[in-house]
Amino acid sequence: MRANILKRKLAVRAKRKAGLRAKISGIATRPRVSIFKSNRTIYAQAINDVEATTLCVSDGKVLGLKANKEGATKLGADLADKLKAKNITEVVFDRNGYLYHGVIAEFASSLRENGIKL
Template sequence: MRTNILKRKLSLRLKRKRRIRAKISGIANCPRVSIFKSNRTIYAQAIEDVTSTTICQSSGKVLNLKANKEGAINLAKDLATKLKEKGIEEVVFDRNGYLYHGVIASFADALRENGIKL
């Protein structure tokens, strides 16, 4: 019973992910910022979709952050500084199928607070 619930949650997230990715794309001066969260940590990367390259990335595992709101805020600060070093001020936010709530929302808000326009 429990595995069916987890499979359904994952399939719904993947459906949302495909729906979102059909509408957004990142270019060199406005990359796509994608976030991934597991039960233990969170990861974020800025992707330029034309050449399929990662411009910069930030990992909660490297920074010893947990997958909670505080960890998301610190991860966003780290990613924002890396983006500013590359001269990028504006990005497209890809929530990767997750609902815009909790950790994902606090990550996006922290990016805005650190001077990155979403």
């Protein structure tokens, strides 16, 4: 029973993710910022979809952050600093199929507070 619930939950997220990715794409001047969260940590990366390259990465595990709102705020600030170092001030936000609340919303607001336009 429990396995079926997990399969359905993952299938619904995959469907949301596919719908989002069909609509958004990143370029060199305005990369796509994708976020991934697990139960323990969160990761974010800026991607240029035209050349299929990752411009910069921010890893919550390396920074010693947990997958909570505080960790998301610090991760957003770290990624914003790395983006500014590459002279990128505008990005497309890819929430990766997650609902826009909690950790995901906190990460996005942290990027905005640190000068990155979503």
